[in-house]
Amino acid sequence: MNNNIKLHMIGNAHLDPVWLWQWQEGYAEIKATFRSALDRMIEFPDFVFTCSGAAYYEWVEQNAPEMFEEIRQRVQEGRWVIVGGWWIQPDCNLPSGESFVRHGLYSQRYFQEKFNVMAKVGYNVDSFGHHSMIPQILKKSGMDSYVFMRPDEHEKQMERSLFWWESKDGSRVMTFRIPISYNNWTANDNEDPTRYKALKVFELAEKHEHDLMNFFGVGNHGGGPTIGNIQSIQRLQEEYRADRFKISSPNAYFEEMGKRNLDLPVHTDDLQHHASGCYSAHSETKALNRQAEHRLLTAEKFSAFSHLVAGFSYPATEILRGWKNVMFNHFHDIMGGCSIKEAYQDSREAYGESLNIAAVSLNAALQKISWSIDTMKDEIQSLSKDVDWLTWEQKDAGIPVVVFNPHSWEVHAPVHVNRMLKGVSDDQGEAVEYQIVRASRTNIEDKYDTVFMGRIPAMGYRVYWIYKDKKLPLTAVGQQALVSEPYALENHWYRLEIEPHTGHIKRLYDKLNGTEVLKGQGAVPIVIDEHHCDTWSHGVFEFRNEIAKFSDAQIKLIESGPIRSILRVTNRYNFSVLQQDFILYRDKPGIEVKVKLDWQEKHKLLKLSFPVNVNEPEATYEIPYGYIERPVNGEEEPGQQWLDVTGNTGADDAQRYGLTLLNDSKYSFDVKDNDLRMTVVRSPMYADHYGVRDEFGEYMDQGVQQFRYALVPHEGDWRNAEAFKKANELNVPPIHIIETYHKGSLPQIAEGIRVSASNVIVTAFKKAEDLDGYILRCYETDGKDGETTIEIPVLNRKWTMRFGKCEIKTLWIPSDPEQAVSEVNMIEMPV
Template sequence: MEKEIQLHMIGNAHLDPVWLWQWQEGYAEIKATFRSALDRMNEFPEFIFTCAGAAYYQWIEQNAPEMFEEIHSRVKEGRWVIVGGWWIQPDCNIPAGESFVRHGLYSQRYFQEKFGVMAKVGYNVDSFGHHNMLPQILKKSGMDYYVYMRPEEHEKSMERNLFWWESLDGSRVMTFRNPISYNNWNPKKHEDAVQSKALEVLELAEKHEHNLMCFYGVGNHGGGPTIANLQSIQQLQDEHSKGQFKLSSPNAYFKEMELSNPAIPVFTDDLQHHASGCYSAHSETKALNRRAEHRLLTAEKFSTFSHLIAGFEYPATEIRRGWNNVMFNQFHDIMGGCSIKEAFDDSRDAYGESLNNAAVSLNAALQKISWSIDTMKDEIQSLNKDMDWQLWEQKDAGIPVVVFNPLSWKILAPIQINKRVKSVTDADGEAIEYQIVRGSRTNVDGDKFDTLFMGRIPAMGYKVFWIYKEKELPTPASTQCLLAETYALENNWYRLEIEPHTGHVRRLYDKQNKVEVLSGKGAVPIVIDEHHCDTWAHGVFEFRNEIATFSDAQVTLLESGPLRAKIRVTNRYNHSVLQQDFMLYRDKPGVEVKVKLDWHEKHKMLKLSFPVHVTDPKATYEIPYGYIERPVNGEEEPGQQWLDVTGIPVSGDLPQYGLTLFNDSKYSFDVKDNDLRMTVVRSPIYADHYGERDDQCEFMDQGVQEFRYALASHVGDWRNAEASKKAYELNVPPIHIIETYHKGILPQIAEGIQVTAENLIVTVFKKSEDGNGYILRFYETNGQDGETDLAIPALNRKWTVPFTKCEIKTLWIPIDPKQAVTEVNMIEMPI
């Protein structure tokens, strides 16, 4: 006899803590919804409730402890099922890879501590798209299964609603796409939505010849399953076989499907697209997110390093609080830019707290190190300021500047200090060249200039440089080229030419390889009309209705070397002003651009266009902790810190050539044929779902924003450009502290980590959550298996680690040096 097809009826309440309301309202609604779910359990003995979001449980624990205890007993009973394993249901494209890890780390450990369970099912039923590294992150966070809904069938046709989802490293999770809504809504508008939807999903299940899940319950603003919902299911059970519509949970469903082992396909790609406008809506929140993620990671690294070498007290509570805010603000309706205006005021406050917490912790850690460095000179007896009111310099002995590098490889980077000096030396006393550049102040006696020099800083370590207020030291002549003209910049690597009347890049010439990088004008600011879009840009996958470009150029040569040359291009469109500072450095390749945009447009988008001079182009995007190749079809795509177009050069003998674009705060791009475009800003109405528009509507992203991007061409593909590392160098610059003279236990140069494999990036070095050691996490960047030697001098540890392509690896380093370094999962538990 053929087995009867069943539906697992999933009682849930989709809870948007923020959307058309602020988080305070969401807080109240979560309490009411949880109370309602507990009431249903008292009224219907077979009812099972499914709920994600560790943040919600923490709110209940803090504000309604008696209800928290009731939930605890229901979890133990098995009728309240915890899924998700993350802080909230975030946007699943924009947060950094490490943010997704922290969602699992903090949430799964919270669930284990409070309820004795961890989520087995990843659960993001309303997120707008899902990047392809999630299977690995889910697996290594204790979740073997995944539930989502968007993109839906009309946005991305899938062979089945149940499939294996596989990331580039080979990790797989059994994944279920909810076929019709996560709540009671049914597009057929049947008078009994639950029954109508259940029968429709049952028909799909019979077509697929295996069981499916059907979700029910009032959602978005909470609510959950109602009495009427459960009575409707009872009616279905009465009219059909009782077992055909069973009250269940995602845990039970996946366990059953794994045992039955149906023939389901394997899918190896992103799950896109839904709401393509959300990758660029509300620039401020996205920029704050990027900055907070990097600052928290930098604070962790140097707090750990400072703890080891200088006895600094590791600020675990402050860092955790910072991550809690960041994780909450990654909720899909905040991070996706589609909430009300007041919600973004709250988001700004929370990011501010995280950024400040991280800044205070980081500064304390760095100054603990810098104060412990031996900077005393023989001719100095005691501190005094007879020579200068700002610097503690005496007897022309110089003043130490300690420069810290947060990255896991040695860097060459510009260091700009807010003092004008006459000479600079490195830790060995060798004079190095410097440049006087404009500072951010306009003080008396011409005090408006800074000093810029180039520094080589050890990996995740520091180096002391010395600045001299009056003493002049000769520097060796450089063989490197740096030329600056009114409309052109040139170094050993590039010649960059600006078209005078438009301000667009007329030419970018690769001198080393004799290649014209661009096939037409570059950095062209294109204005796109999007009056037809709502805030999400629902149903819109390309933005190509071009109506204008910024023009009316004013071009000014701001700096002319010897270390850096800079041209400022100012363009206008309507009442908006775009200012781009194009920079070449004498001693490093690449073009860096600092942008200031004053935007006053409505229902419009701004893109910067870079047509790459290649045929047969391929586009590769950075995604969280990985990369992905996507079609060059002009569709708007989410990306992280870099995007690359590589193809066959139109002229010359090179087999492959390309251009990589780096950014410090943007997440939305498109590539059509060879034209690479970065979306800078879009200005829809706040929380507009094709509503009735009037003159009182408020538009987002009005006013000034600042960001940076960079360009680097390369022979071969993006790997030759060291795309991932160069992107981090743009996003995580060195930090410096101007010190004074003092004795200390530390040398004037120190390396924090040694990594021999070039295709690894160490993103995390922190104290373990259990406090019994240290956690080091790295990821493979280029899709290549290998082995690396690792060393942390401060721990007197050296060891060798194998890794596989696109792997994210987490290592536990015990405090006891006799214990071996071992691999753990992302929640810091043994594998």
């Protein structure tokens, strides 16, 4: 043995609070595991325990306060080492960028408050892959190193177990991949498993010529280090030398390795792939997650804005509760769709609570603003419903509708009001074109709604007026009129043709650029067999076993008017039905598609295919707080709200052109050559790890689901398509409140923020956790350095600052106007 090499023996208990059991069982197991770890400390004075997951500590604090005090004492002694700095060990591909920030914000502050320490080491030992913006998020959340295990060596070969991991902005963390397992591990029944594994890892350390960590302890369902584990290590220490197999912690390991100035490789990619099926398993959980993340952020923004302009009481406690539910459901076995069926009733309830908390907070904030807007008209003396039982309109004066935009840029978007109207005007009294559309209700003759296009200021609002009986003469005319045919739609930008017998897109023509967008049929619903996959799709990285396409098309023009036209395409396969509503707006580029799927298949997967008409294609995916280019090799990849394929087109291959696909609830995609595909649904059994399948197995994603996607053809690349902004607009449309007449201090139009650079997006605006003032979080989207001027009129603040490429900035805006705006880290502490 090399006399200079040693192993840091890491005593841990991998704790899945939910997997083949529900969270209530996980709750009990965490208490038992923590008790066991404390017992080991009494029995073995040199024993050190490592544990992550702020949620677990909070459970113990609430349910076993005496044990919590013991843990506090051991933390102060340095024998109980807190790692991770996040609420649980989440899926590290699917939560939003801001969600990863919240894991650090709430968890690190919790650890600081309760234990007077913060985690120094990021720790996700069982998560199924890791997006490449994690280094920046870790660094700005107080952590400068990272531990993971998946993908394993057989899934991703890497030069070393220890390396630097660097994100696009240049942030770098020392990163360690756990060899063999985070648990106890048995490969040979004739040997002591602790000894056997330790010697195997020691061989690897000698090969790498530096120390490694070796993890031990019973895991998954908790347990942690056993008496036998520690006795085995003691025997190794006696046999080889005590410091060769040192009971240690990740903190101690990284501190020691950081002092050695090792020449370590630098990794700048994400860390994939493991369990590719988890990007699409259990569609409902993923859709609820997307909705809850966005609604909480929107509630925060308008709660802060409403507090400033109307004195609204900011609901900090409620919003924190909402985020805790969402963060818990990010746990990799929940978010990854690989837990038991009963666990998804629990996650449904938790997401429901968060969505309701956000909805109640948001509504109260918006209505506080809308009630404070001056909407009184000279001819109105008092409120009365003499004229109409449904609205407060009098004397054909109209009723105000306050439309809110949560984004940090102006949006031009449809507003859908559940009334049948004769007129619409803006805040200046200018008539606005509208369209009568079928409502969801069938109430005698009352079964029609109204849609009009609103233009709403950034993170602000605008009042529109709706009229029950008064018709208004239009003075402004929009773009070229919509053309609606039985199998085709056309506007100023595109001509979209549907093939009658298949229901697939036959042609999508970009009129402004003179380009055929697709090379072959598009929106093709392809059924893929995956009987050979377990729930995770372990060892399967491509889904290409095509067995059928949805067919038997029925096509119907269901809307045709001055605002938009809709072609409904209905396809069938076996007992499954796919309904796609292709929507073209007259004054808004892009093709929006509203989908309703009734899925009745088992061990099958459905993809929508879009072969983009380009050569030398390049695929770019949105990842949390960033983007990444990946090979066009057909491998299943995780993504967020958009995916783009761009390449060369034209006779000389000089013109750059592409197609961006937006979505509101999907996370799984692949691109093979120029064929862009979105995975819509998978139907494996629940928690099937290559088990013996029988007639009692339960299958996920059976029945009806609904979602939206959109196609944005563009010249240039995804930046020209404004992919980040358009995806957020699809996910978070304007919100409106139907108001009445009243005096107020606020104007009928207000802008909440101004950001000079188009490549800087604001994701969060909230009250600071304990600083006096507000937090604004922004990130650079396009990979370009530059200066940006930001203005918040209601705070009378305006400042200019520089953003590096792909940089995430957290800014503190003090309530005291004499104090300058300053940058803080993601846990809202000085940089």
